[in-house]
Amino acid sequence: MFNIHKSIKAGMTLLLGTTLLLSACSGSNTEGKNGNDGSETTGDKEVTLRFSWWGGESRHQATLAAIQMYMDEHPSVTIEAEYGTFDGYYQKLQTQLSGGTAPDLIQLDYLWINDLVSQGDLFVDMNTLGDTIDLSEFDEQFLKDWAIINGKLQGLPTGINALTAITNKTFMEREGLPTDADWTWEQVLEEGEKLHQKNADYYLINSDLATLTEKIIPSYHSQLTGRYLVNSDYSLGFDQQSMTQTFAFLQSLFERGVLQPLGESALYNAKTEQNPKWINGQTAMTIANVTDIPKHRGTAVGFDIATTLFPIKDKAVSSGLNARPSQLIGINQGSKNIEEAAKFLDWFFTSEQATLTLGVERSIPVKPSAKKLLLDHNGLDQVVAEALDTALAHQDAAPSYINNNQELLKITNEVVEKVAFGKASPEAGAKEMVERYESKLKEIEAATKK
Amino acid sequence: MIRSASIFKRSEDRQWAGLLYVLPFIIGMLVFKLYPFMASFYYSFTDFSLLRKETFVGLSNYVYMFTKDPLFFPSLKATFLYVLLSVPGKLGFALIIAVILNMKLKFISLYRTIYYLPSILGGSVAIAVLWRSMFTVDGIVNQFLTSIGIPAVNWFGIPSLAIMSISLLTVWQFGSSMVLFLAGLKQIPKDLYEAGTIDGASKLRMFFSITFPLLTPILFFNLIMQTVNAFQEFTAAFLITNGGPLNSTYLFGLKLYQDAFQFSKMGYASALSWILFICIMLFTIIAFKSQKYWTHYEDGGKF
Numbered sequence: 001m002f003n004i005h006k007s008i009k010a011g012m013t014l015l016l017g018t019t020l021l022l023s024a025c026s027g028s029n030t031e032g033k034n035g036n037d038g039s040e041t042t043g044d045k046e047v048t049l050r051f052s053w054w055g056g057e058s059r060h061q062a063t064l065a066a067i068q069m070y071m072d073e074h075p076s077v078t079i080e081a082e083y084g085t086f087d088g089y090y091q092k093l094q095t096q097l098s099g100g101t102a103p104d105l106i107q108l109d110y111l112w113i114n115d116l117v118s119q120g121d122l123f124v125d126m127n128t129l130g131d132t133i134d135l136s137e138f139d140e141q142f143l144k145d146w147a148i149i150n151g152k153l154q155g156l157p158t159g160i161n162a163l164t165a166i167t168n169k170t171f172m173e174r175e176g177l178p179t180d181a182d183w184t185w186e187q188v189l190e191e192g193e194k195l196h197q198k199n200a201d202y203y204l205i206n207s208d209l210a211t212l213t214e215k216i217i218p219s220y221h222s223q224l225t226g227r228y229l230v231n232s233d234y235s236l237g238f239d240q241q242s243m244t245q246t247f248a249f250l251q252s253l254f255e256r257g258v259l260q261p262l263g264e265s266a267l268y269n270a271k272t273e274q275n276p277k278w279i280n281g282q283t284a285m286t287i288a289n290v291t292d293i294p295k296h297r298g299t300a301v302g303f304d305i306a307t308t309l310f311p312i313k314d315k316a317v318s319s320g321l322n323a324r325p326s327q328l329i330g331i332n333q334g335s336k337n338i339e340e341a342a343k344f345l346d347w348f349f350t351s352e353q354a355t356l357t358l359g360v361e362r363s364i365p366v367k368p369s370a371k372k373l374l375l376d377h378n379g380l381d382q383v384v385a386e387a388l389d390t391a392l393a394h395q396d397a398a399p400s401y402i403n404n405n406q407e408l409l410k411i412t413n414e415v416v417e418k419v420a421f422g423k424a425s426p427e428a429g430a431k432e433m434v435e436r437y438e439s440k441l442k443e444i445e446a447a448t449k450k
Numbered sequence: 451m452i453r454s455a456s457i458f459k460r461s462e463d464r465q466w467a468g469l470l471y472v473l474p475f476i477i478g479m480l481v482f483k484l485y486p487f488m489a490s491f492y493y494s495f496t497d498f499s500l501l502r503k504e505t506f507v508g509l510s511n512y513v514y515m516f517t518k519d520p521l522f523f524p525s526l527k528a529t530f531l532y533v534l535l536s537v538p539g540k541l542g543f544a545l546i547i548a549v550i551l552n553m554k555l556k557f558i559s560l561y562r563t564i565y566y567l568p569s570i571l572g573g574s575v576a577i578a579v580l581w582r583s584m585f586t587v588d589g590i591v592n593q594f595l596t597s598i599g600i601p602a603v604n605w606f607g608i609p610s611l612a613i614m615s616i617s618l619l620t621v622w623q624f625g626s627s628m629v630l631f632l633a634g635l636k637q638i639p640k641d642l643y644e645a646g647t648i649d650g651a652s653k654l655r656m657f658f659s660i661t662f663p664l665l666t667p668i669l670f671f672n673l674i675m676q677t678v679n680a681f682q683e684f685t686a687a688f689l690i691t692n693g694g695p696l697n698s699t700y701l702f703g704l705k706l707y708q709d710a711f712q713f714s715k716m717g718y719a720s721a722l723s724w725i726l727f728i729c730i731m732l733f734t735i736i737a738f739k740s741q742k743y744w745t746h747y748e749d750g751g752k753f
Contacts, residue, residue, distance in 0.1 A: 119501035263607025
């Protein structure tokens, strides 16, 4: 009697706490157990395949059209498309793989592959499907660098991607910036400082934190030393000295007004094409991937775009540039229709129809014959093709898979931010990088060897 | 004798019938609340990635967060700061608006509806995105400020300001607290104010001597609810700033999410969520203990 009030209150509290708290952590096992509902597989009749990808509207339309063509040709096969934007795709994919509800065909980012397959056998080794999928035209070294992990070909690259600098041609010509020669970082600093002094609203390079972390810092370090941040044996590719030099370069990019302060570009992080500096034509170039060109063209209203080689420092040991896959497509190890999925994938990569329909929606195809076909049919975007050719002409060794670890990237992000905001000197930043990378690499190595 | 026995039996039947009615709730509670709750407790003692089977590691997740994780304390600090900024702001704002909307004005129902709108929209992704574009360097807020002579502010670009800008979004969603305050205001007997008027008390005096004391139970309820929500805030930090700049808005909810779904460390994230749970629990206990010093129940707090 006397304590009813109290206990109701206590009960309420407990409930409130519990209810809302655990929603973030309950995703793993709540979904159904048996996905892949293409259960009527017996006797090669009526097969349902699920295919998931991310992309923009034009990629969706092209892929859907290609799928429709395949289904018209193969009436017994139904392909269910699961598509959306990049946001949240990886998180969803992980829960699907964990719950056994992942699609049969999965578009993957090469950045995730190592993190994923270090947790288990998730994708079918494409080399075992050699009878179904024609692998002859895929460049062996390219596959080895980006798609073969633990000796297994985890997925097939949909296109070739590389770093580039997308330029605002109109702006550069007006401001008298050189458009015909390749840029060096020294030149970038010099011209960038002049440009910003001339007009405080102008920045030579449109960049953001993600670009610095994933593109500029690793490439510059590679140009400086010939090594990326992590070697394939989990050892550090940098030391106190080389990282101090890299961060000193980073600091001068901001101090000399080459880059917009991070505080201002932060809201457009990973969306450089939406930065008003780019849209309003107050910047000369955006450091980006070749696959980002269509997006940046889309928001380039009232000016012409071109591309130029990603800047390389004077006396560089290496170019810091390499060809990488735009995405990979893998076959789910848990799929009940691996054979049918492989057949579709072969068609997807080989048939003339598919190649022409898909165009360069996933960048320029890896296979020389597919590229030639597009060229013959005027299906190659000139700007994209040129950007890629320029980058590939300077191609150097690829970084090891471990460089793509999400936790390491987060560390780089944080330290780069500190240096960029002036909260840490290049020396202090380098020290933090060395310490945190070393301890995280130990963790990663230990986890991988389990 | 027989008659009374049969009545007894029937009323017992009814008790079971009652249970049947609440069965959907009980099942939901067990499956969607209690099971995940217990599971996360278990996982917090394991090394569990999404795709690998868990292995029991004892307390090492908890040890790791206190000794090794460089982001644990900054994230906790950001979360407490966020709670301290957003909850009082929200409750204060809700109370002021509720008092205004309690006056006899024309179209008062319309105003009430309008002021409640942000709360309906508030948790949604679209509003967070809208908020972001409003507060950019050349966004509408800064355009307004410069037009009245105040220099533009980089709302999300300066670490100390970013957390305030995010809190502001929460403060703006004051609707649900406001409605509760409004209901509380309606229940205050008119004769108290009449007596106050006869005694010559000022409006302000009446607010602090009559309105506020009688509203304290509602205030208490709102405080608990809003604080529990604020501790778990995720959307704004995730969508607007993604934790930056310099981790100033790296709220605990966001950290949990990144560890779980980006870094595949489910076991560790479960352990983190229990720390959050303990924080919320501690706060709630303190709030309940302090209640007797500042809340006023007409019935003495008993049913």
